[in-house]
Amino acid sequence: DTAVSQTPKYLVTQMGNDKSIKCEQNLGHDTMYWYKQDSKKFLKIMFSYNNKELIINETVPNRFSPKSPDKAHLNLHINSLELGDSAVYFCASSQVATDTQYFGPGTRLTVL
Amino acid sequence: GQQLNQSPQSMFIQEGEDVSMNCTSSSIFNTWLWYKQDPGEGPVLLIALYKAGELTSNGRLTAQFGITRKDSFLNISASIPSDVGIYFCAGANQAGTALIFGKGTTLSVSS
Numbered sequence: 001d002t003a004v005s006q007t008p009k010y011l012v013t014q015m016g017n018d019k020s021i022k023c024e025q026n027l028g029h030d031t032m033y034w035y036k037q038d039s040k041k042f043l044k045i046m047f048s049y050n051n052k053e054l055i056i057n058e059t060v061p062n063r064f065s066p067k068s069p070d071k072a073h074l075n076l077h078i079n080s081l082e083l084g085d086s087a088v089y090f091c092a093s094s095q096v097a098t099d100t101q102y103f104g105p106g107t108r109l110t111v112l
Numbered sequence: 113g114q115q116l117n118q119s120p121q122s123m124f125i126q127e128g129e130d131v132s133m134n135c136t137s138s139s140i141f142n143t144w145l146w147y148k149q150d151p152g153e154g155p156v157l158l159i160a161l162y163k164a165g166e167l168t169s170n171g172r173l174t175a176q177f178g179i180t181r182k183d184s185f186l187n188i189s190a191s192i193p194s195d196v197g198i199y200f201c202a203g204a205n206q207a208g209t210a211l212i213f214g215k216g217t218t219l220s221v222s223s
Contacts, residue, residue, distance in 0.1 A: 004154075033210065041198055043155070045210035056210050090154050099143040099204035101211055103154035 023091030118214025135201035
């Protein structure tokens with residue numbers, strides 16, 4: 001069973017489009033995260049939700065909007081995609097009481 | 113903000129050699145984690161450290177949480193080809209907060 005899953009694995013789209021990436025975790029964790037990994041492999045936090053509530057919102061353009069319908073899901077919607085949004089996006093989850101985060105397999109977004 | 117300095121940036125070694133990499137921080141952390149990322153995959157947790165001075169092993173991997181709480185190292189003994197990948201250190205100063213990642217150490221192993 002996959003602990004943290006993301007769909008799609010690859011996403012190729014045109015500039016200006018709107019797209020969503022879905023994430024689900026079956027670990028029973030309270031907290032979920034979105035990270036962005038750039039071409040130099042640097043991992044940076046974007047958002048964090050705890051029990052469906054936003055607790056971390058780094059300096060991310062408001063074209064990015066996370067949505068958590070329940071504590072097992074955290075989706076990422078991106079409006080008006082730009083070339084610079086091309087990256088690999090990782091979802092992760094953890095229990096609040098520990099810092100150990102488990103990552104999904106990533107979604108490679110390419111904006112043309 | 114907090115930053116992690118991870119070194120070396122890359123390593124090229126022969127199969128069977130031991131490897132050591134480390135991370136240092138300008139401020140203290142309560143948790144240090146070491147992850148490995150294979151191409152096209154997400155980071156996978158290798159070792160988690162929760163206490164200053166803690167030394168933890170996972171097979172051929174050993175990691176330590178520095179007593180100053182500002183550093184950690186990861187050792188890999190008797191490397192094998194499947195050890196190839198990018199190794200990341202990550203730290204957190206509060207449970208449930210975002211991890212701060214080092215920039216990674218890319219390991220190449222030749223057989």
